[in-house]
Amino acid sequence: MANVLEVVAAVIQDGDQFLVCRRRAGKAAGGRWEFPGGKVEHGESAADALRREIQEELAIDIRVTGQLTTDDTLVGDLVIRLTCLHAELDGPRPIESTDHDSLVWVAADDLAQLDWAEPDLPAVRLLIASGT
Structure with a gap:
């Protein structure tokens, strides 16, 4: 049986744009795009983990407004269980990231153009299908 890694990601929308981040080279999936987030620690809710991770990585505060999806992806012998939560900025847009080499705001119509982790x-497909 595969080990399960619980992770969360923020689908942060500002106007008609979403925040997407490119993973640094040398990391797993380096050079590919993702929604920012990270691992859920033992005893933490998904929303609490996401607020903590976004503060650590992007030095910003967010308001979690709901859940988009939870999906499992098998990577080798590890199941990555990613819960994507809708979020809004609670302050200015982020300028830099500790885990990414690029932060970009992208319209929903342009999400399909990126090379995603x-x-x-699954979350990207839902956003594109909804025309959000």
Whole structure:
């Protein structure tokens, strides 16, 4: 049986744009795009983990407004269980990231043009299908 890694990601929308981040080279899925987030620690709710991770990585505060999706992706012998939560900025847009080499705001119509990390694809497909 595969080990399960619980992770969360923020689908942060500002106007008609979404925040997407490119993973640094040398990291797993380096050079690919993802929604920002990270691992859920033992005893943490998904929303609490996401607020903590976004503060650590992007030095911003967010308001979690709901859940988009939870999907499992098998990577080797590891199941990545990614919960994507809708979020809004609670302050200015982020300027830099500790885990990414690029932060970009992208319209929903342009999401399909990016080379996404595999675990984020189900959320991307939902956003494109909804025309959000």
